[in-house]
Amino acid sequence: MSKVGDYEAVKADIASLLHQPEYDDGSAGPVLVRLAWHSAGTYDHATDTGGSNGAGMRYEAEGGDPANAGLQHARVFLEPVKEKHPWVTYADLWTLAGVVAVKEMGGPQISWKGGRTDYVDDSKLPPRGRLPDAAQGADHIRWIFYRMGFSDQEIVALSGAHNLGRCHSDRSGFEGAWVNNPTRFSNTYFKLMLTRNWKEKTLANGIRQFVYYDEDAGEELMMLPTDLALLSDPSFRYWVEIYAKDREVFFADFARAFDKLMELGIQRDASGKVVNTDNIKGGYLS
Numbered sequence: 001m002s003k004v005g006d007y008e009a010v011k012a013d014i015a016s017l018l019h020q021p022e023y024d025d026g027s028a029g030p031v032l033v034r035l036a037w038h039s040a041g042t043y044d045h046a047t048d049t050g051g052s053n054g055a056g057m058r059y060e061a062e063g064g065d066p067a068n069a070g071l072q073h074a075r076v077f078l079e080p081v082k083e084k085h086p087w088v089t090y091a092d093l094w095t096l097a098g099v100v101a102v103k104e105m106g107g108p109q110i111s112w113k114g115g116r117t118d119y120v121d122d123s124k125l126p127p128r129g130r131l132p133d134a135a136q137g138a139d140h141i142r143w144i145f146y147r148m149g150f151s152d153q154e155i156v157a158l159s160g161a162h163n164l165g166r167c168h169s170d171r172s173g174f175e176g177a178w179v180n181n182p183t184r185f186s187n188t189y190f191k192l193m194l195t196r197n198w199k200e201k202t203l204a205n206g207i208r209q210f211v212y213y214d215e216d217a218g219e220e221l222m223m224l225p226t227d228l229a230l231l232s233d234p235s236f237r238y239w240v241e242i243y244a245k246d247r248e249v250f251f252a253d254f255a256r257a258f259d260k261l262m263e264l265g266i267q268r269d270a271s272g273k274v275v276n277t278d279n280i281k282g283g284y285l286s
């Protein structure tokens with residue numbers, strides 16, 4: 001058991017569990033990044049409800065949302081860290097795991113602060129339907145991310161997380177990875193989006209995605225309809241082109257936007273201490 005508040009010890013233990021030779025592409029990193037994002041991506045600015053505080057995915061109402069299918073793998077990977085550092089809240093552990101995974105996979109350093117609580121009134125969890133539907137287009141993406149308070153630039157930067165990991169037919173119904181090295185954080189996703197000839201394909205389960213056969217990978221790479229919406233919408237495309245050209249600009253913008261995502265709904269005083277921990281119930285009420 002580490003000293004209460006020793007987040008460096010927690011970070012080291014997260015880093016050491018990322019290597020998982022038997023799982024997916026050999027890393028727990030991508031699914032941990034997705035866990036962090038889905039824990040925070042329920043936030044609604046207008047009502048100040050949802051967000052990473054409270055770790056609501058521990059409950060069926062949120063954890064059982066079909067949008068969260070597969071994220072139990074990420075939570076199971078993290079369980080030994082929680083057992084070793086029982087003082088850390090799940091809400092902090094899940095967000096920190098995303099930050100550590102991005103860095104360990106070659107991505108930017110993202111600033112992160114602890115202090116989230118696990119207290120949540122089960123009956124006041126955010127409603128389902130707040131996470132994006134990959135079968136839709138630019139209007140839907142804007143509706144989802146504007147609700148959280150993000151700009152078009154931040155939406156494109158955050159979408160760059162699809163450099164990591166893959167789609168699983170038994171989770172989302174989509175299938176395949178976006179890039180041929182899906183455990184290395186980079187701007188390849190934007191480059192491939194712009195330069196490859198993406199062809200529509202209907203999978204055996206009836207789901208529609210876009211693919212091209214990558215000689216180096218020896219497999220089909222894919223894009224979701226929402227990914228390619230970033231190309232067809234001029235305001236999104238402007239940022240896709242910048243991030244495809246300039247990896248450093250993408251890294252800096254991604255780090256800022258991911259930090260903002262993890263902090264949604266969390267109020268801190270000047271010293272960084274969370275001030276609305278006992279307010280969570282109220283936060284979910286309206």
Ligand code: CCH
Nearest residue numbers: 030031033034037132134158161165166167168171172226
């Ligand atoms: Fe995503 N994402 N995501 N995504 N996502 C999926 C997988 C990952 C959408 C849909 C999907 C973000 C935005 C969006 C990751 C990070 C982020 C999958 C496949 C779908 C579908 C799930 C499966 O089958 O396992 C849509 C739609 C949007 C926005 O419109 C944002 C923002 C982030 C993070 C900043 C990561 C990482 C994965 C890979 C997970 C894995 O298990 O490999």
